[in-house]
Amino acid sequence: xxxxxxxxxxxxxxxxxxxxxxxxxxxxxxxxxxxxxxxxxxxxxxxxxxxxxxxxxxxxxxxxxxxxxxxxxxxxxxxxxxxxxxxxxxxxxxxxxxxxxxxxxxxxxxxxxxxxxxxxxxxxxxxxxxxx
Numbered sequence: 838x839x840x841x842x843x844x845x846x847x848x849x850x851x852x853x854x855x856x857x858x859x860x861x862x863x864x865x866x867x868x869x870x871x872x873x874x875x876x877x878x879x880x881x882x883x884x885x886x887x888x889x890x891x892x893x894x895x896x897x898x899x900x901x902x903x904x905x906x907x908x909x910x911x912x913x914x915x916x917x918x919x920x921x922x923x924x925x926x927x928x929x930x931x932x933x934x935x936x937x938x939x940x941x942x943x944x945x946x947x948x949x950x951x952x953x954x955x956x957x958x959x960x961x962x963x964x965x966x967x968x969x
Contacts, residue, residue, distance in 0.1 A: 853891075859884070860891045869908045 859877065862868050863884075874881045943949045
């Protein structure tokens with residue numbers, strides 16, 4: 838005969854300092870409620886109750902609603918921006934490589950040293966031209 842087995846739910850208790858730290862991360866914009874939920878394994882209803890209790894922006898009569906679609910759109914926009922910036926950096930790197938190659942070719946083929954040499958005296962500039 839099987840023993841009467843009951844599953845025990847784990848009940849975690851959090852300190853007020855921990856709760857305030859979580860809420861400050863939310864208010865600063867570092868994390869959304871969904872991200873905090875996944876990061877700390879805390880349900881969003883508990884997070885929202887902490888927001889209402891500990892938030893510095895909380896006013897009576899106002900409800901904080903975070904649209905999941907807006908956070909996903911924000912993430913997608915940021916990902917697109919990162920891709921665009923990576924593309925620009927790649928183009929700039931190609932230009933730098935091209936210009937370095939041209940400098941090397943000018944030095945080897947034409948005996949022109951384009952890179953700044955610190956031992957070179959300054960040029961006197963263009964003097965007065967004598968008109969004939």
